Amino acid sequence: MKNSIKILLVLVFVSLFFGKEAWAQNSLQTQINAAPVGGVVKLKAGTYRERIVINKPVVVEAEGVIIHNCSSKPAITITGKRVRLRDIKLVDCLSGKNSAAISISGSGHQLHNISVTSEKIALKLKNVQKSKFENIRIHGQHKENGIDLWQSEQNLFQQCEIKNVQDGIYLENSNHNTLIKNSIEHSRYGVHVMFSDHITLKQNTSTKNVTGAMIMGVKYAEIKENQLIDNQQNVNAQGLLLYDVHHSNIRDNTISHNRLGMYIEDSSSNTIIQNKVEANFIGTQMKKMTKTIMEENAFIANVNVIQATSSRENQIQHNYWDGALTLDTDGNHKSNIAFKADPYFLTLTSETPPYQLFFQHPGLVLLQKMLKSPDEMLVTDQEPLMTSDWQKNVQVKSEKRSVLLLSLLLITGSLFLLYIGRKKI
Template sequence: MYYILFLLLLSFCLPAVSEATGTLQSKIVEAPNGATIKIEEGEYEETVIISKPVTLEGTGKVLLRSCEDKPVVTILNKGVTLKNMMVEHCGSDKEDTAIYVTGSHHNLEKLNIETRHLGIRLDNANDVTIQDSEIMGINRGNGIDLWKSNRNKFKNLKITNVSDGIYLEQSNENTLRGNNIQKSRYGMHLMFSDDNILEENVSRLNTTGTELMESKRTVVHNNQFSSNNNSVNAQGLLLYLASDTEVTGNEFISNRVGIFIEKAENNRLEFNKIMDNFTGVQFLKSNGNNAVNNTFVGNVNDAQAIESSKNQLNGNYWDAASKVDVNGNGESDIVYTADPYFLTLTADVPEYQLFFQAPGIIMLQNMLKSPYEQLLIDSAPLMDMTMEVEKEQSSRLILWCMSAVMIVASCSLFIFGRKRR
């Protein structure tokens, strides 16, 4: 008798559970345009599609989770708002996406996204705002991925452990402001994308802080690119086949290369702090670029150029320059010259890096100068810095330690090499 009663009770409960799995989608379907749908605190194992202008808002701790081979949230058409919730995609397919967005004038805010692949994908999406959110991955996919998406705004985002923090392809007039991107391959990555603004972002501990590839008229303003040095190909900012870029007021600190300019023309660098990098700025097959009023302090190599000419570097501050100002106009009367001799030498024989700043190398550089067209010449180096710089003892200590290690390694090779003979 008790067993029969238990079965009857179970039969009544099962339909209720089945109906609960579709609760969120049902509420979305039933809601009128312009409605706000409040989601109660809890975990929801389902995927949802929002195709009309409604607001989906979590109250308390709301987790929307799915491991299916489709987005956890799909946003279509126009005017959708998604806010205040956690979204987790635990699928294993390489195309899996936590949130898929197309259409226009959507707003995503106060989200916490965990994904094994893509965080948010914008596909032909325009005038979308994504702000005050966090995205965490496992280095397999991009945090935010744009394809043919224009005039979008990304503000106050924290993105960690992804492939590219924010990736743009064929996407124009977007604004990336106040974002913090760490421990990824590229912090921000723009390809074939024009008229974008990158402002007040922090990109650190990545392989490359930011890359602009075949992109035009990008504004890179007041960003911080630091400690992007965990690879032999690491750099703070890479301009590759980019043109008409304005790089102003940024900080490039403790990168392998602060700014790398390759096959790029007509770009302007102004009022940047370039400090404690192995190489401050490096030109490769690049012409017609202009660097003025920048501050170079504490770099192992301030500037290098290979197969590059007609780049103007007048009016910068170089801490390695000899400074004499006879007429008091704030400019040194002694020309500052950066010679790529050592960089060219080590490119052919990498082992020669052990002899960096060795007296013999310096003597050879003075005797065997590079061709005049490959020299970077500042004919009016500044007497004073254009930006405030805090000369930290730790940075100086690191440089001294690097020098000491090179000297010890060189001596060891010399001594043990003689013993083997």
Template structure:
């Protein structure tokens, strides 16, 4: 009997010890934050912490390697409601299926860096939060959810002067969504496998610079904005919808679209109901449509490279744009005065595009003699034509991949000439 009693006591102590140990391995983050005074630094040793934490004072949180914070299943894992908070080097995993953001920011002048987030909702939400910096952040959504069920990667509303840079976002709804905000900088980010890479709504003076958007439904959706700058972005292979664009401009004024590369999208640049915009030094290569303009006026479109698209361009009810000095890959020009511009206009008749929109099967007959004959019989109205009055003879925009293709072509031609010359010389020697 004493033997059995001893075993029972030992098992009870052992189970009690394991329970305490399990409790200690998942540490409530809020308690540690509460113990940290304003201005102090909280260093988190490796381990797992449970969130639902609210930060109401300016502190620094630094995670050592292998720090993981998980959800309490009730609210955001971390909410920053103070100014001047810094959080770095954490991993956050949020498995709850709720509308709350994984990380919520409602304060100013905060810094988040070197953070990895797995979420089924919004990764980071900024609500009336200003002058914050988000840097070196990875956000991954649930690829098994439909686009409609996912949240945005980074979501800003009524937030001004924020800097979002060097983030990597995938499998979310919209990568970076900004609404009713101004003076935000979005630079050097990469977004893939989502709906819209970058989505602006009713913003002012947003700067999109050096970003990448690939394998999304559309690259950049810029809507209802003023004084947007999109400079040096790469928008490639965004084809996951019937009218996927590299860049869409809708109801946009005073934008500067410069030095961007739109490759292998359904439409390179699509602009509608927009005015007073400047579009220059962009590349539109191997898209179905290079550039398409609808009900847009008083825009400047020049020094762009538009080549190897199925349809180079189309304009609809957009006769009052200043379109000149672009390079069209299929234009055979004539420069009689040596100014680098063709004396013959480049005219894009969108007959083929208009026909295939109504009857997609006609895409099979592109550039066939029968299609050319039909085009002569059924001319489209001239207001639908895209006309460049002085197309460039040489490409003003030469990106790395275009330069590589050109170099490869020159190398192949040179090698061919060497082989041919050697063959001719050798044949001549043998005949002698």
């Protein structure tokens, strides 16, 4: 009996200290090292407690592999060229200022279907070129950025889901990067671009953040078809902020239910076209914006629509303003009455923010009319649109429905009358 207990204890000891997780022959690093350059390595499924380095062109398939990392150093370090890594899950148990869960440098890498739960920067890219990141799921603790780029160019980030981080995707000094169909929520800034040119943001969704997208020190950006929604939980919350942005194209975005829809400052030569700015507390605010084309945008149900200060040489026309008095005498779907927005409320509240409590108060409206701002301070759209494209679609649909209903009613009525008439005969 005593011997069997001893054997059992030895077995438990062996399994604890020499099990799969720590056994050198089965370690992830050993499996990766054994793969030839350009080869494919399928890692054995299981939970591992080790850090790995991939520094040669190799395809690593890691379905069912979970790495638990309780070190301040990265769980995975990728260097060199053409590393492909897919289907791995990382769980970090330590935080560390500026440390990363996955540290990447080099070029031509592809990461697919990676899940990271960490207080650290989930993916830290330094000098990374021509790499692709797809289906990356990041769950943070609001301490560090989700994906952090420094001097990295021509990379693609697609369908990544990022939650509870500092900045969802942070780019600094990183040109020619493309972000498509990513979703970021409950973070500080969804996308934060600093001093990076030729950036493309397309079809991304940024919700419930302090700022949906913060674009600063940027030239030649394409910001298209993004959904910047519900960024209103913070006193400084906003959908889109452009600061020192030039020669960029902001098109077809939906910017709705934010505290402030769009804020544009120190920016020039941009085109802002066909965006839907809806149900924000302040629709759009512009300061020192010059040589910008703002056309065919729809401003719907914003408490305060638009304000501009120190802005000049802008072409603001053919937008839809739901609060505008409109009259179309020549049938060109454009109003003959100009729309003018007075910066009175926002000038008043910029010095004393608590006055925001009196927004739309009848007394203030009266004061605004009495103390009308000079013409050069007003945002003027000489020919506002009679309807926005979105409204047109809704109208056409509802018109079709009512025609169908009316026809059905008439047919039923006629049949009923016919039936009654026949009975009498």
